[in-house]
Every structure is written in C-alpha cells, then in structure tokens.
Amino acid sequence: MNTFTSQDTLIIVGIVVAYILFTTWLTFRLRSKNTGDFMEGSRAMPAFIVGILLMSEYIGAKSTVGTAQAAFEDGFAASWSVIGAAIGFPLFGFLLVKRIYNTGKITISGAIAEKYGNSTKNIISIIMIYALLLVNVGNYVSGAAAISTVLKVNLPVAAFITAIVSTFYFAFGGMKGVAWVTLLHSALKYFGILAIMGFALSKTGGFTPMIENMPKYYWTWDGNFGASTIFAWLIGTIGSIFCTQFVIQAICSTKDVKSAKRSTWVAFFFCLPIALAIAVIGVAAKYLHPEINSLYAMPIFLQDMNPWVAGLVTTSLVASIFVSVSTVALAIASLVVKDFYVPYRNPTPEQEFKATRWLSLLIGFLPLIFVLFVPEVLKLSFFTRAIRLSISVVAVIAFYAPFFKSARGANAGLIGACVVTSVWYLLGDPFGINNMYIALITPAVIMVLDRLIPNKAQQKAASRASQPVQHNGV
Numbered sequence: 001m002n003t004f005t006s007q008d009t010l011i012i013v014g015i016v017v018a019y020i021l022f023t024t025w026l027t028f029r030l031r032s033k034n035t036g037d038f039m040e041g042s043r044a045m046p047a048f049i050v051g052i053l054l055m056s057e058y059i060g061a062k063s064t065v066g067t068a069q070a071a072f073e074d075g076f077a078a079s080w081s082v083i084g085a086a087i088g089f090p091l092f093g094f095l096l097v098k099r100i101y102n103t104g105k106i107t108i109s110g111a112i113a114e115k116y117g118n119s120t121k122n123i124i125s126i127i128m129i130y131a132l133l134l135v136n137v138g139n140y141v142s143g144a145a146a147i148s149t150v151l152k153v154n155l156p157v158a159a160f161i162t163a164i165v166s167t168f169y170f171a172f173g174g175m176k177g178v179a180w181v182t183l184l185h186s187a188l189k190y191f192g193i194l195a196i197m198g199f200a201l202s203k204t205g206g207f208t209p210m211i212e213n214m215p216k217y218y219w220t221w222d223g224n225f226g227a228s229t230i231f232a233w234l235i236g237t238i239g240s241i242f243c244t245q246f247v248i249q250a251i252c253s254t255k256d257v258k259s260a261k262r263s264t265w266v267a268f269f270f271c272l273p274i275a276l277a278i279a280v281i282g283v284a285a286k287y288l289h290p291e292i293n294s295l296y297a298m299p300i301f302l303q304d305m306n307p308w309v310a311g312l313v314t315t316s317l318v319a320s321i322f323v324s325v326s327t328v329a330l331a332i333a334s335l336v337v338k339d340f341y342v343p344y345r346n347p348t349p350e351q352e353f354k355a356t357r358w359l360s361l362l363i364g365f366l367p368l369i370f371v372l373f374v375p376e377v378l379k380l381s382f383f384t385r386a387i388r389l390s391i392s393v394v395a396v397i398a399f400y401a402p403f404f405k406s407a408r409g410a411n412a413g414l415i416g417a418c419v420v421t422s423v424w425y426l427l428g429d430p431f432g433i434n435n436m437y438i439a440l441i442t443p444a445v446i447m448v449l450d451r452l453i454p455n456k457a458q459q460k461a462a463s464r465a466s467q468p469v470q471h472n473g474v
Contacts (some may be wrong), residue, residue: 015308027168054089056189058085072294083231084234099399128335146299195313196281203304243389267280402428408445
C-alpha cells in the first residue's frame with residue numbers, strides 16, 4: 001500500500017477544495033429565498049431530480065462506507081442493505097405516495113395527525129428527530145473516515161470539517177438549493193463508486209481470485225449475516241422509506257401525484273447497480289488489505305491511486321457525505337419548525353424563515369458530540385431504520401385500518417416501540433432477535449391491546465346505550 005507525498009496530498013486537497021468552493025457558490029446562487037423554497041421547493045421539482053434525491057437519501061455516506069465495512073467483515077451479501085432501498089421505493093410509490101401527497105402535508109407526523117390528532121403528531125416528530133440525529137451521527141463518522149484518510153487528520157477534526165461545509169449547504173440552500181446541488185453531488189458520487197470498484201477489481205485480478213481464495217461465505221447470498229439479519233434489513237429499509245421525513249418532503253416537492261410516483265422508479269433504477277458495486281469494494285478490500293480497520297474498506301483504495309484520480313474519487317466521497325448530511329439535517333429542521341416552532345409561536349413568514357436558518361446551524365453541529373461513540377456504522381444505520389419502521393407501522397394502520405381510531409393506542413404504540421427498540425439495541429439484540437423485528441411488532445401489539453381496553457368515550461357510549469328508553473306517551 002502506498003502513501004501520499006506532500007505534493008500528492010496538495011493535489012487532492014486542491015481538487016476537493018475547488019469542488020467545495022464551486023458547489024458553495026452554486027448553493028448560494030440557488031439558495032431558498034422563502035419558507036416555501038426551503039421546505040418543499042415550491043412544489044415545482046421534476047420527477048427525475050426528486051428520484052435522485054431519494055436515491056441519495058438512502059445511498060449516502062453511511063450506506064456507502066457502512067455497507068463496504070459490512071462486506072469487508074461478512075461478505076458480498078451486505079449488498080442487501082442497499083438493495084432493500086431499491087425494492088422499497090416502488091412499494092412506497094404504490095402504497096402510500098398518493099395518500100400522503102393528497103393530505104397536503106410535508107411531514108409524516110402532519111399526515112398521520114389527520115387521523116390521530118396533535119398529540120400523536122408531536123410524538124412522531126420527537127421520535128423522528130431522535131432517529132434522524134442518529135442518522136447524521138453515522139453520516140459524520142462515515143464522512144470523517146474518508147476525509148481523514150486523505151487529509152491525515154483525526155476523526156473528530158474530519159467530522160468538524162464535514163459539519164461546517166454540509167451545514168452551509170442546507171442552512172442556506174434549503175430544499176431548492178439542496179435539490180439541484182445534490183444532482184451534481186450524486187453524479188460525482190456514482191462516478192466515484194464505480195471508479196473505486198473498477199480500480200479494486202484491477203488490483204484483485206477480477207472476481208475469480210477472490211472467489212477461489214476467500215472463505216465461501218463471502219460470496220453466498222446470505223454471507224456471514226444469516227437469513228434472519230438480511231430479512232430484518234429488508235423490512236427495516238422498506239419500512240423506514242415509508243415514513244422518513246426527507247422522503248416525504250421530496251415527493252411533496254413534485255408538481256403532482258404522477259410525478260411523485262415516477263420519482264420512486266427513478267430511485268429504484270439508480271439504487272440497484274450501486275448496491276452491488278459497494279459490496280464488491282468491501283470484499284476486495286478484505287482480499288487485498290485484510291489487516292486494516294474495516295471502517296476504511298472503501299477509502300483505503302485512494303492510497304494506491306494516481307493523485308489526480310484519487311482527488312476526483314475523494315471528491316466523489318466528499319460529495320456523498322455532503323448529500324447525506326444536508327438532506328437529513330434539512331428533514332430535522334422541517335420537523336422542528338413545522339411541528340413545534342410554528343404552532344407554538346405563530347411567526348410571520350419572515351420570522352419562520354429566519355428561525356429555520358438559525359435552527360439549521362444547531363442541527364448541523366449537534367451530532368458531532370456523539371461521533372466518537374459509533375464503532376459500527378451499518379448497525380447504527382439499521383437501528384435508526386428500526387425506529388422509523390415503528391412509525392411506518394402506525395402510518396399504515398392509520399391509512400389502511402380505519403377501525404383503529406384511538407390516539408391513545410397510537411401514542412402508546414409509538415412510545416413503547418421507541419423505548420423497547422432502543423433498549424433492545426443497547427443490550428446487543430438479546431436471544432439473537434434483531435431489533436428490527438421488535439420495532440415491527442411492538443406498535444401493532446400495543447395498538448391491538450389498546451383496542452381491547454375500552455376508553456372513556458367507549459364506556460360513556462356503552463353506558464348511554466344500556467340505559468332504558470323512557471316512553472312518555474299518553
């Protein structure tokens with residue numbers, strides 16, 4: 001493995017800095033000028049652009065670096081963690097896009113509140129903010145791994161660099177600015193991942209040497225993960241798509257339901273190839289560099305590249321980082337502003353826009369506190385999806401099971417699922433039961449139990465029905 005000279009590092013840093021300066025200028029030119037631009041792009045985004053946004057939300061920094069890390073450790077089957085997104089987007093388009101779009105809301109909590117009221121809306125918002133903040137912790141760790149490899153700085157410093165640049169993107173750009181800059185980021189990210197895969201395969205001599213010399217599980221459909229884990233990944237990824245704030249926000253930025261549905265198919269076609277490429281990179285890193293920390297399975301290949309090529313590929317990874325952090329932070333800002341700040345402060349449009357920008361700065365830097373406590377990016381990624389999955393269960397019940405009308409049951413199901421799933425994750429998935437299954441089952445079980453327990457309104461109705469009717473006839 002080579003190391004970069006000072007001149008090589010200067011070339012790479014120069015390319016990255018030039019790209020950051022250009023996209024910063026572009027973000028400023030395309031910046032949101034009002035709350036409508038910031039939150040939903042004034043409902044004028046083309047389906048193709050929205051599809052790219054959806055793909056970038058699920059194949060960002062933590063998915064690229066995290067999936068490569070998992071493939072390094074347990075095999076090519078890690079690709080299922082991203083294939084789940086490819087499957088999930090068309091299902092989302094078929095089942096929920098029309099229903100959510102027609103509510104006119106840009107937050108999942110607002111859409112579900114149509115059925116269960118404001119208390120449920122607030123609980124969903126708090127749970128989603130909790131999950132998305134953890135998503136950005138994973139994004140910062142993944143981004144820092146790539147940046148620290150090239151710049152020779154430690155993880156906290158690299159994470160701080162990530163926070164500064166990405167926070168500027170979304171705090172000033174909003175949905176309008178983020179959307180168009182993300183198109184450029186995503187094109188570069190796609191090029192970078194495919195370039196790394198091609199370079200890795202040239203170093204391994206193709207697939208045959210890896211298949212012949214590595215343990216067999218590296219090339220089986222379930223790897224060293226097992227069917228249970230892969231099934232949990234699919235459930236979690238598909239379920240979390242159904243309620244992830246940025247996904248809802250993105251499809252609501254299209255001009256109509258047909259465009260929103262079409263965007264989910266764009267996301268499908270872009271997700272599938274890149275899922276396979278990332279897994280190949282992780283396995284190739286294990287074959288060539290078995291001694292390294294698995295977190296560096298993707299960025300390790302930069303060290304052996306020509307500095308000019310390494311500069312472009314590093315820039316592509318940096319682009320992936322900025323897309324991930326910006327879209328997630330934008331979603332958090334939307335939840336905080338729309339579900340808490342606006343209802344309680346009743347601001348003017350100008351005050352709302354200004355508050356959104358200030359909150360965005362806090363949201364951008366808050367995840368830095370937890371960066372050093374996340375050793376396995378993919379596990380954290382799927383835990384955050386498990387938390388969001390529990391919201392999806394309640395959303396599906398709200399839209400498709402009208403006989404579950406109790407806000408009490410919905411609230412108890414959401415809170416219970418969040419607490420139980422978090423504890424289960426922290427305990428290391430006892431009895432080998434993945435926390436994803438806990439998140440799937442808990443809200444439904446609690447809502448069924450609630451339906452069996454009469455509430456005050458039902459008791460009053462039953463009491464009135466049991467009273468004898470008095471006839472005062474002559």
